[in-house]
């Protein structure tokens with residue numbers, strides 16, 4: 001009997017979205033009572049890794065912090081909601097957009113405080129990169145994000161180390 005290759009799997013960005021909520025405690029803050037930047041990056045890294053695990057079904061490693069912006073400080077006592085969503089998937093690598101919104105629930109206001117892009121690689125049991133399902137962008141925005149990131153990926157492959 002002829003051996004069939006596994007069919008290519010596709011998943012949409014919505015299928016692996018992760019939303020994570022944190023209360024900011026004093027131990028997470030600096031001397032100005034603001035959430036430490038490194039702590040925010042840790043929250044974001046976990047959310048991004050969970051999105052990639054959901055998409056790939058594999059262990060993942062962070063290989064690149066593409067960008068991170070700190071637009072407003074987050075105060076102790078505020079609630080932060082971190083949303084992580086895939087914008088691009090290659091053969092074994094996955095790029096995630098991560099947004100953090102802080103909420104002062106006493107005065108019922110929300111602010112977009114951070115936007116970041118992190119890249120992860122799916123790993124097999126020996127720790128080698130492994131192929132992941134492809135991404136099937138649905139909306140016009142998702143399609144535009146995917147095309148932009150594909151161009152970035154191709155540019156980086158032509159100039160490694162950038």
Ligand SMILES: CC(C)(COP(=O)(O)OP(=O)(O)OC[C@H]1O[C@@H](n2cnc3c(N)ncnc32)[C@H](O)[C@@H]1OP(=O)(O)O)[C@@H](O)C(=O)NCCC(=O)NCCS
Pocket residue numbers: 060061062063064089090091092093094119121127128129
């Ligand atoms: C993840 C790791 C095993 C990949 O090994 P590697 O030799 O770079 O593997 P490859 O060259 O085959 O690249 C695998 C994929 O990663 C991507 N990649 C590797 N380094 C990258 C970087 N710095 N930025 C963006 N993508 C990168 C490649 O483009 C490729 O993607 P593709 O398959 O979609 O085309 C290795 O880089 C590693 O162990 N890094 C350290 C990870 C780590 O410790 N993270 C912190 C804790 S989670």
